[in-house]
Amino acid sequence: MxxxxxxxxxxxxxxxxxxxxxxxxxxxxxxxxxxxxxxxxxxxxxxxxxxxxxxxxxxxxxxxxxxxxxxxxxxxxxxxxxxxxxxxxxxxxxxxxxxxxxxxxxxxxxxxxxxxxxxxxxxxxxxxxxxNLEQIDFKPEAYVLNGYTGSGKTLILQQLREKGFPVMDLEGMASHRGSIFGQIGLRPNNQKTFESLLLQDLMAYKDSPYVLFEAESKRIGKVVLPPFFIEKKEQGMQIFIDMPMEERVRHILDDYKPWEHKEDCIEAFEKIRNRIHTPVAAEIAANLQAEDYASAVELLLEFYYDPRYEHTAKQFPEERRITISVKNAEEAAETIQEILIGQKANIK
CATH class of the missing domain: 3.40.250.10 (Rhodanese-like domain)
Structure with missing residues (x-):
């Protein structure tokens, strides 16, 4: 039986x-x-x-x-x-x-x-x-990965996870990249699926001295982070990545593959078009139609995403900010690995 x-x-x-x-x-x-x-x-x-x-x-x-x-x-x-x-x-x-x-x-x-x-x-x-989400007391210190859009944060986290570091991929759990373009090529998860995956990682890392995850807003696509996790993020050590524009554009093109989702990209852009200076918005729209995606992405970064992000670092005190200037995601992963190993002894 x-x-x-x-x-x-x-x-x-x-x-x-x-x-x-x-x-x-x-x-x-x-x-x-x-x-x-x-x-x-x-x-x-x-x-x-x-x-x-x-x-x-x-x-x-x-x-x-x-x-x-x-x-x-x-x-x-x-x-x-x-x-x-x-x-x-x-x-x-x-x-x-x-x-x-x-x-x-x-x-x-x-x-x-x-x-x-x-x-x-x-x-x-x-x-x-x-x-369990209501009752969990998640004690690991948080190391929070920040960076301008296109800095390869997900790629960096993947590389660190493969090396055995305790990494939580929130965007992977949500199946959404966290922006207006974030669901292109993906099938976003609902709240129930997200919470199941989140709890799975929380249980796996509850005895770890620290965890590493990307800085996200309260909402990622269709899902919402629980309040205790938002608080954990705000109180964590903030790592800011400075990376060249051309490398950021390359990351976005590799990740989104806009040539496979032209209409979805245009539809998503139309939702934010009126927030961008009219001549620039017209140029972005023309580039998308002409399939000049590299130019469209660079303009979106320069005139939409970067200005919205620039105030973020100033929200945290200096003792909880680490800024690294790197050429690519591989160098960023190596630098963060050194930071985590170097500060591990200070984590109680």
Whole structure:
């Protein structure tokens, strides 16, 4: 018989790499929000789920169950085959730990596939996330990466994370770059997904002496940072990056690839056009139409983003500011690494 486990038990097993989480809800439910690290092997696809829901409302629960059984019976061989390909123990879950996860776990158990089922499903996990975010006492010192737009802050953080430094990629969690152009080429995450990913990192780094993350405003795309994290950012050591304009333009072009998203770039620009001096705005618009993206980006930096950023450093006292002048992201990562190693002994 399959075994029911709590959220805490599930996460302990997952942390030990002893478990693969499988979300058996429909693909659209999975895309909306799931438990980080889980796979999606749906018992019903979106159309099938909608059909069963309609039968439940218009006819009866018994008729809905009968139709559900007909659908599941036809797809059981492929459903089981997908689980057999997972070389690890499995834990299945649905929305409330109800019929879909129970059916999945029962069938898998009958086939000799060891399976756990999450009590309460995604709803219980979401409750656990909210409660822990409200109660967490996150003690690591914050090192906050600041810099003009295009300074390669995300790239720098990635390089430091690969070297083993405790890095939190807030924009990666939000799947948004934090500006009016920030969702181009991306599918932004909602608040539930963001908070799950944020808590995952907070738990992973809770015993670290410090963490490093990018300076973000309260809102990143569709998501909002919790108040305690904003306070942590404001009280942290602020590292400011000074990098040549041409390198910043190159970073933006490499990251956004505007030639693949021309209409999205034009649409985003129109949202801020009236905030830029009219002749400059007209030149940027012309450059975007002509696909002269390097010129458009440089003008946006010089006349829109840089002036909005210049006051930031002055908000922090000198004892909490470090400014580094570098040629590129690689040099910045090396310099920050030296700063962190040099000051590590001073972090209690």
């Amino acid at each position: 399959f075994q029911d486990i709590t959220v805490d038990e599930l996460l302990k097993l997952q942390e030990k790499k002893e478990l693969m989480l499988v979300d058996v809800r429909s693909p659209s439910e999975y895309r909306d929000s799931t438990i980080p690290g889980s796979l999606n092997i749906p018992l019903f696809n979106d159309a099938e789920r909608a059909e069963i829901g309609t039968i439940y409302k218009q006819d009866s629960a018994e008729s809905a169950k009968k139709r559900g059984l007909e659908i599941v019976s036809a797809k059981l061989p492929e459903f089981i085959r997908e689980f057999q390909q997972i070389d690890a123990n499995k834990a299945v879950f649905c929305w409330r730990g109800g019929m879909r996860s129970k059916t999945s776990a029962t069938v898998l158990d009958l086939m000799g596939i060891r399976t756990y089922r999450l009590q309460g499903g995604v709803r219980a996990y979401r409750k656990w996330v909210v409660e």
